[in-house]
Amino acid sequence: GAVVSQHPSWVICKSGTSVKIECRSLDFQATTMFWYRQFPKQSLMLMATSNEGSKATYEQGVEKDKFLINHASLTLSTLTVTSAHPEDSSFYICSAPPGTRSSYEQYFGPGTRLTVT
Amino acid sequence: QKEVEQNSGPLSVPEGAIASLNCTYSDRVSQSFFWYRQYSGKSPELIMSIYSNGDKEDGRFTAQLNKASQYVSLLIRDSQPSDSATYLCAVNDGNYGQNFVFGPGTRLSVLP
Numbered sequence: 766g767a768v769v770s771q772h773p774s775w776v777i778c779k780s781g782t783s784v785k786i787e788c789r790s791l792d793f794q795a796t797t798m799f800w801y802r803q804f805p806k807q808s809l810m811l812m813a814t815s816n817e818g819s820k821a822t823y824e825q826g827v828e829k830d831k832f833l834i835n836h837a838s839l840t841l842s843t844l845t846v847t848s849a850h851p852e853d854s855s856f857y858i859c860s861a862p863p864g865t866r867s868s869y870e871q872y873f874g875p876g877t878r879l880t881v882t
Numbered sequence: 883q884k885e886v887e888q889n890s891g892p893l894s895v896p897e898g899a900i901a902s903l904n905c906t907y908s909d910r911v912s913q914s915f916f917w918y919r920q921y922s923g924k925s926p927e928l929i930m931s932i933y934s935n936g937d938k939e940d941g942r943f944t945a946q947l948n949k950a951s952q953y954v955s956l957l958i959r960d961s962q963p964s965d966s967a968t969y970l971c972a973v974n975d976g977n978y979g980q981n982f983v984f985g986p987g988t989r990l991s992v993l994p
Contacts, residue, residue: 797980808970808986809926858925862980869914869931869974871982876925 767793767863771874778849779882786844786877788815788859794839795861799871800832803856815842815859849881884909886973886985894991901958903988905971908952914974915947915954919967920987926970930956961992 768791778784788798796817801809813834814822821834833845846853856878860871885908895901903917914933918926932938932945932954944957954973958965968987975981 799981809984811981811983814981869980870916870928871972871980872928873918873925 767791767861767872769859769861769872769874771859771877773877774875775878775880777880777882780850781848783845783847784849784879786846786857786859786879788842788844788861788874790840790861793861793863795842795863796839798836798842798859798861800834800842800844801858801860803858803876809858812844817842846879849879851881854879854881884973884975884983886971886983888969888971888985888988891968891987891989892991893988894993895961897961897963897992897994899961899992901961901965901990901992903956903958903969903971903990905954905956905973905985906952907954907971907973907983909973909975909983910949910952912973912975915945916972916982917943917945917954917956918970918972919965920970921967958990961990963992963994966990966992 770789772787798815800812803809812827815834815836817836823829836842858876860873862871889904917930919929920926930945932947938945942959946955968989970987971985972982
């Protein structure tokens with residue numbers, strides 16, 4: 766399967782600061798990447814769709830000014846959590862589809878665990 | 883609101899038994915269906931994809947799809963303790979759309 770990496774794997778930050786999470790497709794190009802958030806014992810919730818060269822599409826209820834997404838190249842998307850608060854503590858996971866017409870599979874990065882103190 | 887539902891867990895089966903996981907979805911135009919396995923503290927791992935009605939087998943895993951009933955299932959034969967995880971059903975949002983809608987997951991425990 767395709768390989769997606771994320772960095773960092775975990776981060777602890779103070780309330781009010783910003784945190785940047787990187788998502789990279791290592792062996793394929795991804796015009797689209799997805800950002801999910803998962804709270805303990807809950808399923809994945811799609812936050813936004815990151816599109817290379819254009820603005821991200823945010824799901825209802827997700828603040829676009831708080832969760833800044835930049836898809837600067839075909840292999841890199843970044844999620845910046847601005848002015849983080851303890852309620853933003855969660856497991857953030859990105860995914861990317863390899864994009865071949867015959868496959869609509871998505872491959873997930875290993876996730877980033879964010880703790881805001 | 884497009885929904886994906888899964889049988890509530892946790893599901894416990896003895897080692898060597900067949901584990902049956904079920905999923906129903908609300909969006910009739912969905913065409914792509916996926917099963918992911920997620921170990922505690924880890925991200926989801928794709929284990930099966932299915933696009934056509936019927937059965938698809940891959941090793942000990944069999945996915946079954948019935949679009950008329952809007953139902954997809956996953957059977958795990960000869961269950962092993964290493965299969966203990968949460969299984970997530972994912973359905974694409976719309977006709978070959980890339981967005982996924984995930985079910986809440988079913989936690990499976992395989993008892994040695």
